[in-house]
Amino acid sequence: RRISSLAELPETHQLLKQTCQGFSDNEIAPVAAQLDKEHTYPKNLVKKLGELGLLCIDISESDGGTGLDYLAYSIALEEISRGCASLGCIMSVNNSLYLGPIKHFANADQKETFLKPFLNGDQVGCFALSEPGNGSDAGAASTTATLDGDSWVLNGTKSWITNGYEASATVVFATTDKSLKHKGISAFLVPKPTPGLTLGKKEDKLGIRATSTCNLIFDECRIPKENLLGETGLGFKIAMQTLDAGRIGIASQALGIGQAAIDCAIDYATKRKAFGAPISKMQAIQTKLADMELKLESARLLTYKAALLKDSGKPYTKHAAMAKLAASETATYNSHQCIQILGGMGYVTDMPAERHYRDARITEIYEGTSEIQRLVIAGSLLKEYSMKN
Amino acid sequence: MASLRVLVGCKRVIDYAVKIRVKPDKSGVVTEGVKHSMNPFDEIAVEEAIRMKEKKLASEVIAFSCGPTASQETLRTAMAMGADRSIHVEVDANQAEIIQPIHIAKLLSKIAQEEKADIVMVGKQAIDDDCNQTAQMTAALLDWPQATFASKLEPAEGGLKVTREIDGGLETIQVKTPTVISSDLRLNEPRYATLPNIMKAKKKPLAKKKPEDYGVEIKAHQEIKKVEDPPTREAGQKLETVEELVTKLKDGGFI
Numbered sequence: 095r096r097i098s099s100l101a102e103l104p105e106t107h108q109l110l111k112q113t114c115q116g117f118s119d120n121e122i123a124p125v126a127a128q129l130d131k132e133h134t135y136p137k138n139l140v141k142k143l144g145e146l147g148l149l150c151i152d153i154s155e156s157d158g159g160t161g162l163d164y165l166a167y168s169i170a171l172e173e174i175s176r177g178c179a180s181l182g183c184i185m186s187v188n189n190s191l192y193l194g195p196i197k198h199f200a201n202a203d204q205k206e207t208f209l210k211p212f213l214n215g216d217q218v219g220c221f222a223l224s225e226p227g228n229g230s231d232a233g234a235a236s237t238t239a240t241l242d243g244d245s246w247v248l249n250g251t252k253s254w255i256t257n258g259y260e261a262s263a264t265v266v267f268a269t270t271d272k273s274l275k276h277k278g279i280s281a282f283l284v285p286k287p288t289p290g291l292t293l294g295k296k297e298d299k300l301g302i303r304a305t306s307t308c309n310l311i312f313d314e315c316r317i318p319k320e321n322l323l324g325e326t327g328l329g330f331k332i333a334m335q336t337l338d339a340g341r342i343g344i345a346s347q348a349l350g351i352g353q354a355a356i357d358c359a360i361d362y363a364t365k366r367k368a369f370g371a372p373i374s375k376m377q378a379i380q381t382k383l384a385d386m387e388l389k390l391e392s393a394r395l396l397t398y399k400a401a402l403l404k405d406s407g408k409p410y411t412k413h414a415a416m417a418k419l420a421a422s423e424t425a426t427y428n429s430h431q432c433i434q435i436l437g438g439m440g441y442v443t444d445m446p447a448e449r450h451y452r453d454a455r456i457t458e459i460y461e462g463t464s465e466i467q468r469l470v471i472a473g474s475l476l477k478e479y480s481m482k483n
Numbered sequence: 484m485a486s487l488r489v490l491v492g493c494k495r496v497i498d499y500a501v502k503i504r505v506k507p508d509k510s511g512v513v514t515e516g517v518k519h520s521m522n523p524f525d526e527i528a529v530e531e532a533i534r535m536k537e538k539k540l541a542s543e544v545i546a547f548s549c550g551p552t553a554s555q556e557t558l559r560t561a562m563a564m565g566a567d568r569s570i571h572v573e574v575d576a577n578q579a580e581i582i583q584p585i586h587i588a589k590l591l592s593k594i595a596q597e598e599k600a601d602i603v604m605v606g607k608q609a610i611d612d613d614c615n616q617t618a619q620m621t622a623a624l625l626d627w628p629q630a631t632f633a634s635k636l637e638p639a640e641g642g643l644k645v646t647r648e649i650d651g652g653l654e655t656i657q658v659k660t661p662t663v664i665s666s667d668l669r670l671n672e673p674r675y676a677t678l679p680n681i682m683k684a685k686k687k688p689l690a691k692k693k694p695e696d697y698g699v700e701i702k703a704h705q706e707i708k709k710v711e712d713p714p715t716r717e718a719g720q721k722l723e724t725v726e727e728l729v730t731k732l733k734d735g736g737f738i
Contacts, residue, residue: 105556106681109563112520113676147678160678170678 103169110166114173117146122177129180129304130449135260136181136304143181144215148174149188153197157205158213164339164401168346172394175350176357179453180304182350184218186343187256191461192219194336195265195281199324208263208283220261222252222310223333229254230466232267232333233276237312239268244319246282248290248312254460258293259306262286266310267333270326279329283321290315301452338411339404340461341418345397348421348457349390355428355450356386359435362445379435386428393420412474419467422457429454486542487660489532490600491566492591493525493548495557496611509709511580521557524606526564528666530673531636532604533565540638543567545598549590551579555689562684563676570594570690574701578694581703586694588620593697595625600661602643607632607665618665628658631665 103111122139129136143149151167153159160166167189175182196209196219211217228234237250248268255264263285271278284291294309324332360383363374373379397417403410429450433440440447458464497503498518506513521529535541546561546569548554558569572590574582595603603625608615615631622629628642634653635646642659648667676684694701722728732738 105559106685108556109559109676109681109684110678112560113563113678113681117675145677146675151678155679155682161682162678166678 103165106162107166107169110162111169111173113146114148114170117142118173118177122174122181126178126180126304127443127446127449129178130301131443133303135306136178136184137260139178139181140184140218141215143174143185144213148185149215149218150193150213151189153193153209153213157197158210159193163405164342165398165405168342168349168397168401171343171346172350172353175347176354177350178304179347179351179450180302182347183256183302183305186340186347187220188212188218190340190343191221191336192261192263192265194339195221195323195332196283198335199281199328199332200283203320204283204323207285212263217262218257218260220255220257220264221336222255222264222266224252224254226251226253226309230463233279233330235267235269235279235329237266237268238272239270239280239282241270241319242316245316246319246322248282248284248315248317250312251294252310252312253294254297254307255310256305256307256460258308258310259296264310265323265336266312267329268312270329274327276330277327279333280326281323281329281332282317283323284315284317288315288317299456301449301454301456303452337461338414341414341467342397342400342404342410344457344461345393345400345414345417345421348418348425348454349394349397351425351450351454351457352386352390352393352421352428354446355425355432355454356383356390358445358447358450359383359386359428359432362436362439373435382431382435386424386431389420389424389427393417393424396420412471415462415467415470415474418457418462419464419471422454422464425450425454425457487535487540487601488543488545488599489535489541489602489604490545490547490591490595490598491525491528491532491561492587492603492605492617493529493546493557493561494522494587494606494609494611495519495548495550495554496522496609499523499610505710505712509711511707511710519553519556521560522606522609522611524608524610524666524668526606526673527668527670528604528606528664529561529564529566530671531633531666532602533674534671535636536565541602545570545600547591547594548572549574549582549587549694551576558689559684560676562687562689563681564674565680566687568688568690570692572692572694572697574694578701582701583704584614584616584620585704586699586701587617588624589699590694590697591617591621592624593699595621595661597697602660603627603663605663605665607667615665618663622663625661625663627661627663629663629665630656630658632667633664634667634669636664636670 147160150159151162155161212219239246239248266282266284270280290313292311297307363379364372366373400410400413400417432447436447439445498520501518504513532544544566546558546566548557549572605618618631630645632648633645634648637644639657644657647654
């Protein structure tokens with residue numbers, strides 16, 4: 095598939111976009127403010143997402159999934175996030191962070207237990223990489239896994255785990271051989287609940303408040319030997335590959351927030367009158383709207399390109415990082431300007447502007463901070479240069 | 484009773500949420516670059532047909548649309564909702580301007596006979612022309628019983644029991660199959676096309692035909708002389724007493 099197809103999406107993707115737009119506008123947007131206010135996990139909406147096939151978008155049809163591609167995933171995730179960023183986050187974690195590593199590295203038995211029941215919204219998964227002592231420094235994982243007879247024994251704490259409370263299983267990264275540093279990290283599949291695994295308190299977050307985020311505490315937690323994902327020492331590679339794809343997800347979530355922000359701003363600006371005319375007629379407002387739209391569409395094109403590269407089996411690490419960086423910074427820019435355009439109304443909960451502002455902020459932090467994205471981009475760039483010179 | 488074949492008519496119309504604008508030359512409304520979608524009442528008809536299939540009352544759902552090339556999108560949506568196959572009778576832009584319910588009724592009746600349909604279902608009216616004629620004309624051409632403004636469909640001996648929304652309330656009638664039904668708003672709530680079904684729809688057959696294939700000539704029977712906006716609503720007046728109101732109404736010749 096070529097980039098010229100970006101002028102018009104393929105028919106399947108157009109139909110998909112229509113379905114997601116309709117679902118988002120009619121069922122998600124009307125309850126988003128309440129979900130945020132009450133800090134409630136949207137269980138029935140998650141189930142509806144599952145029924146629409148949105149929680150397993152790129153899992154093959156033979157495995158029971160929807161069998162679509164990452165471009166479809168990006169389009170769907172943007173529309174859902176436009177309605178509610180929290181729901182978009184839950185969708186992204188299940189698709190990219192949980193099902194992603196299992197799709198690529200699990201064997202048939204592991205797929206029976208950890209993939210098949212997680213496709214239709216009945217159960218969701220989560221991804222445990224970060225620790226209190228290391229976020230960006232993923233190679234320094236201090237959670238350990240020791241082989242004892244027929245079991246692996248996990249010890250340590252994972253932090254900032256989205257879906258921590260509601261998930262029925264998690265992909266966990268632990269050190270199996272400290273001497274090998276990041277090459278000594280392995281990935282494991284852990285069902286929840288399980289003896290030896292306790293949850294920390296639910297974090298009280300600034301935004302995406304309808305998701306639960308907590309610590310996973312492993313204390314002599316035993317899991318069957320068969321729950322090793324891939325091979326020992328493969329963990330870091332699995333994590334990095336998973337995050338590359340996850341970045342396209344978060345970029346799409348950020349696009350949804352950025353779009354919701356500009357929609358809110360335009361709607362207000364065309365109705366609010368000042369100095370005898372709607373403020374949308376004023377240059378200061380028009381300049382803001384133009385900048386918001388420019389950043390949004392630019393980030394969207396980067397996101398689509400990253401998705402298309404991935405779908406074509408081409409290297410996409412640099413573009414995924416660029417997409418995530420551009421989209422997340424756009425989400426914060428757009429929501430900031432949205433509040434500015436709404437003035438006082440942007441500062442109160444009567445309008446969604448302040449929620450977009452709070453929701454946007456996390457997109458610059460999780461799944462690789464903006465600083466890390468810049469290192470990834472520069473690293474790719476320098477590598478490309480050294481290969482030509 | 485089971486294994487009924489259902490032919491559903493869908494029309495591609497300007498989306499219900501769009502703000503309609505009249506063309507500067509007053510010959511019609513602006514359609515270029517405007518969002519279009521399936522007529523909402525037709526969506527309800529498609530949904531009902533699919534539910535009949537799920538309840539094993541129907542064995543096959545065939546979607547039909549007469550319109551320009553873009554009508555294919557409407558048919559793909561119907562198939563994504565669950566219709567088994569579709570027939571697109573394609574017309575060019577000029578013909579599309581002059582198509583009337585009589586032409587659709589002629590096409591529907593020919594196709595219904597060819598496909599040996601047991602039920603022809605359409606939305607009660609299209610939201611662009613609000614004609615509310617296609618179902619009735621089709622029934623007349625086929626000499627089949629009709630049940631219009633259906634808000635509930637149930638199987639019955641040799642046919643269907645239909646609850647109709649009429650001016651005075653609800654009326655329940657029984658019709659023998661084959662029959663023509665038109666759907667009203669409260670018949671059901673259409674489903675979202677799920678992703679797996681959107682994927683399956685890609686493999687479903689979409690037959691392309693022309694009006695001539697069914698012996699139908701698209702000939703204009705009427706000419707639209709002018710289209711204009713309704714008059715802008717003027718401010719009302721606030722009155723103090725009921726007597727004043729009655730006087731004003733009498734003076735204005737309203738009573």
